[in-house]
Amino acid sequence: MTVVGASLAGLYAARELRAQGFDGRLVLVGDERHRPYDRPPLSKDFLAGRADEAQLALTDAEESTELDAEWHLGVRARGLDARGRTVLLDDGRTISTDGVVIATGACARRLAGDDLAGVHTLRTLDDARALRAELTRGPRRIVVIGGGFIGAETASSCAALGHDVTVVEAAALPLVPQLGPRMAAVCAALHRRGGVALVTGTGVAGLRGSGGGGTSPPAVTGVRLSDGRVLDADVVIVGIGATPNTGWLAGSLALHDGVLCDDGCATALPQVVAVGDVARVGGTRAEHWTSATEQPRIAVRNLLAGRTVATGRSLPYFWSDQYGARIQFAGRRHESDTVRIVEGGIEGGIEEAGPAEGGLLALYERDGRTTAVLSVDRPRPFTRVRRELARSDMPVAPTARL
Known part of the structure; x- marks a missing residue:
């Protein structure tokens, strides 16, 4: 074999x-x-x-x-x-x-112009080695392109190392396909809490570079956004899937x-x-x-x-560690699902409301059944709901909706 x-x-x-x-x-x-x-x-x-x-x-x-x-x-x-x-x-x-x-x-998906020095993807051990070496050269201006899990986790690590970090996300919010708009907005607040600038709703038009010569490529100096703005950058990390x-x-x-x-x-x-x-x-x-x-x-x-004698469809599950918080999600969310916070809560202004201290547990529901569960720093109740989801759908008690 x-x-x-x-x-x-x-x-x-x-x-x-x-x-x-x-x-x-x-x-x-x-x-x-x-x-x-x-x-x-x-x-x-x-x-x-x-x-x-x-x-x-x-x-x-x-x-x-x-x-x-x-x-x-x-x-x-x-x-x-x-x-x-x-x-x-x-x-x-x-x-x-x-x-x-x-x-x-x-x-990793590539971006036009990513052959400039200082432009990285993060998929393999060799990728991580190269980026880690770059981050040890003193404070850097870092632009992360893509606010998905890899982008968010990388931004979190860079911020923890003391770098100036900006995340650029083409969608209105990071993680909307996975979490839906309401919970995506709550989790997006983690970037701001971590001291990371979040630029949403605009794509990347190209990268800027300068210098180089001989066998050395030009070095990245900035990211040009589709709305005309330019973000200065010493390091660019491409996390676009x-x-x-x-x-x-x-x-x-x-x-x-x-x-x-x-x-x-x-x-x-x-x-x-x-x-x-x-x-x-x-x-x-x-x-x-x-x-x-x-x-x-x-x-x-x-x-x-020699033939299909067994099939399986496990419950989708993923987790992500960002800015000291653990995000966990399990289930199959649909656009029509409603969301109910059953433990913890959110705090902050309407535009920047994030998980309250101690996190939250939210259920996604449809037609009286629970379809998915999201946890921010609530691992024990999350594990319980995840197991119940894996066994069967769960009945929902009447309550106010978000």
Whole structure:
């Protein structure tokens, strides 16, 4: 069996193959030269200097021995044959295999002009190393483009290190698709509390740079917004989402913003499954840690069976650490849902109201049922509601609405 992608989802798939009884040749292919590591801390503890690379590692020598796998690291897959029985590598090698787990993840979206010195993305360990080195050069003027989870967490870490930080978000508020406008506004206040400027409702028209010469590229000096303003910047961090790594599969599989799979992670090719950020399972592609760790169990079962014998649809869940607060969300929110705060509350003016001291717990509700839950620093009640949501829908007691 061959697992293409040696990050979180790929590692979990390899573990499942052994746990479910596969004792044959196991090959892992990874385009990074690093053994599997945990990505969530890259924008938080690692960037802030509170964690080192050893603490990011997801495997140790003992587990590597138990997996008994061949590792091909620092090499990309460039093709999969039409029957799914041969993986082609960039270095010219081919791997013959009885089955394939596609776990190639996603890569950071790029911005025109991001080849200027001082412009960074944050997706890989090498990205985080480069950005952390930049942040140690003294106080910097930092512009973060994109107010999603990566952007917000990176802005939080930069502010904690004493830098002057501005977040630019094209939407009216960060995190509206995930949280809805009311709760997005509450969480947006965390930026202001953390001393970070938040610019919303305008996109980026381009980057400005100067200097350079010879082999040195020009350095970024500013961000030009679509409304004509220019933000001075020594460092620009681009956090505008990710694109699934499917280019190597063109002509082999059905692709549409990911690898198209059924509810059991199985593709149209026999003996080929997909998991993690690259997989569109049952019509949905989820870029969350929980999907990468839960999907491999079902995918491997179906891979070993040679057909879809098991399906699964776990409750969506994500978390984010920003400005000393932990945001947790679980469930499936719809635009028509109403929101009710059942613990804690909000404080501040209408335009800048944020979570009250001690946080809050909010329920999203529709047709008398709870559909999702949001917590800011209320982990215990959040866990309880999340478990109840996973079991079944919850009845709602009548109360005033927000």
